[in-house]
Amino acid sequence: MVDIKTRFAPSPTGQLHVGSARTALFCHLLARKMGGMLLLRIEDTDRARHVEGAVERIVDDLKWLGIDWDEGAGVGGDKGPYVQSQRLGIYTKHVEKLLDAGLAYYAFETAEQLAGLRQTAEAEKRSFIYRRPDSLPTRGQAEAVKAEGRPAVVRFKTPGEDVAIHDEVYGVVTVPGDQQDDFIIMKADGWPTYHLANVVDDALMGVNFIVRGQEFLGQTWRHKLLRDAFGWPEPRYAHLPLIMDMKGRKLSKRDGDVDILSFRKAGYLPEAMINFIALLGWSPGNDRERFSLEELREAFDIDRLNKTNAKFDRDKLLAFNTAAIAEADEDRLLVAFEDYLSLNETPFPAGDTAMLRRLLQVNKGFRTFADIVSKSGSLFVADDAVEYNGKAVEKVLAKNDGDGWAVLAELRALLGACPWTGEALEKLLGEFCTGRGLGMGKVAQPLRVALTGGTISPAIGETLTLLGKDKTLSRIDRCLALART
Ligand code: GLU
Numbered sequence: 001m002v003d004i005k006t007r008f009a010p011s012p013t014g015q016l017h018v019g020s021a022r023t024a025l026f027c028h029l030l031a032r033k034m035g036g037m038l039l040l041r042i043e044d045t046d047r048a049r050h051v052e053g054a055v056e057r058i059v060d061d062l063k064w065l066g067i068d069w070d071e072g073a074g075v076g077g078d079k080g081p082y083v084q085s086q087r088l089g090i091y092t093k094h095v096e097k098l099l100d101a102g103l104a105y106y107a108f109e110t111a112e113q114l115a116g117l118r119q120t121a122e123a124e125k126r127s128f129i130y131r132r133p134d135s136l137p138t139r140g141q142a143e144a145v146k147a148e149g150r151p152a153v154v155r156f157k158t159p160g161e162d163v164a165i166h167d168e169v170y171g172v173v174t175v176p177g178d179q180q181d182d183f184i185i186m187k188a189d190g191w192p193t194y195h196l197a198n199v200v201d202d203a204l205m206g207v208n209f210i211v212r213g214q215e216f217l218g219q220t221w222r223h224k225l226l227r228d229a230f231g232w233p234e235p236r237y238a239h240l241p242l243i244m245d246m247k248g249r250k251l252s253k254r255d256g257d258v259d260i261l262s263f264r265k266a267g268y269l270p271e272a273m274i275n276f277i278a279l280l281g282w283s284p285g286n287d288r289e290r291f292s293l294e295e296l297r298e299a300f301d302i303d304r305l306n307k308t309n310a311k312f313d314r315d316k317l318l319a320f321n322t323a324a325i326a327e328a329d330e331d332r333l334l335v336a337f338e339d340y341l342s343l344n345e346t347p348f349p350a351g352d353t354a355m356l357r358r359l360l361q362v363n364k365g366f367r368t369f370a371d372i373v374s375k376s377g378s379l380f381v382a383d384d385a386v387e388y389n390g391k392a393v394e395k396v397l398a399k400n401d402g403d404g405w406a407v408l409a410e411l412r413a414l415l416g417a418c419p420w421t422g423e424a425l426e427k428l429l430g431e432f433c434t435g436r437g438l439g440m441g442k443v444a445q446p447l448r449v450a451l452t453g454g455t456i457s458p459a460i461g462e463t464l465t466l467l468g469k470d471k472t473l474s475r476i477d478r479c480l481a482l483a484r485t
Helices: 018-034 054-065 088-100 111-123 139-147 194-204 214-230 260-265 270-278 293-299 314-327 330-343 353-362 369-380 390-416 422-436 440-452 460-467 469-484
Strands: 005-008 037-040 104-107 153-156 163-167 171-175 184-186 209-213 236-240
Touching (some): 018 209, 018 236, 018 260, 018 293, 088 104, 088 153, 088 184, 088 194, 104 139, 153 214, 163 214, 171 214, 194 214, 209 214, 260 270, 270 314, 330 353, 353 369, 353 460, 369 440, 390 422, 390 440, 390 469, 422 440, 422 460, 440 460, 460 469
Parallel strands (some): 005 037, 209 236
Antiparallel strands (some): 104 153, 153 184, 163 171
């Protein structure tokens, strides 16, 4: 039995998409479950789509998720380099081998000529498949064309026979010979295409189990033909189902965040993300839904991948996050909260751990860290930056002939004379309620509106102590002045 070696091979074209994160996770789980290896390779041969800093982003988000790998980018190994732009010589050598063996050939069509052929095919209502010319150019002719500055690509000579791929998820997928084209393996600028570089690297790096998105299944015949041409053995393949939105469309940015960094910035925990992503195309075979990464490493089973499209249910992710937060201990939450603060601009004093702990405590029940900002953020802005919500002012202060304003004015006087401890404040508010025959809501809400501009904040005693006496009084005064205008 050969040990499993799998790989995650992202192209640095932007943020780590949840679909790619799922691929990385399943590769990781497969390797961990089977005692195999996971390799990280950066596929950056598409220069037009290359985004500066994307490799660092991907690596950082993988680490944040807790996904680690054994070889490749950032880790090293004896099959490197692991970044394709550093391997151009290797690809050229392999293309030459195919040219020498008569398994590939040069082609000189310009982009316009190809577009013309494509248009003709469209007009005739047939799909465009590049037709091999009857006589193929020699190397010498190719050199001459290149010297003139005209484009010369290298195309693979497909044998034109049906190709069958055995996929662990989708079963046997056969691509008929007449649907195969002589695809490009080296572009006019001398860079390899994805197909060539991907296949060469998988083979040279000893990858024998390929896990990736379903969108690559239709390309895999090309990879098999290339492997056959080089005499390399077949790896095992597992293609993962598409991820759809709740309307059954392919998940895209139009429905909101789709990359890991956005969820991280929005205040999600990596453990909730991982749990949620793991269920996009995999199930444990029973009703269990909640898993830690550690538990997933145990439970994962390639046979339980399914081919039905996965549904990206944001409500479920939020529910997982809420539960993960409730289960996490404070030290764990503090680390995650600090990560959240490092990625966002908030009014909170990021370096003040005692205060951050307190915020975690007084906001118990929060669903994401963003909830802490919406519930407690206004306590940390400058007093004159508090914005009053018109509806809240109307409903809580102005309604019923300004009952709320009256309560506020009375409280202002009492609070001004009160020592600022939780106990004293609670006693004051309690006695005030009893004395006026008012429920706590009728007293706390006017205060909340005066102190935060709206009706949501931590428990009123906490709100007052977090704010401190001076700020409390100054905010009430500012609000009462509003009543007079
Ligand atoms: N570079 C490809 C991507 O980013 C990898 C495809 C593959 O896994 O073969 O999607």
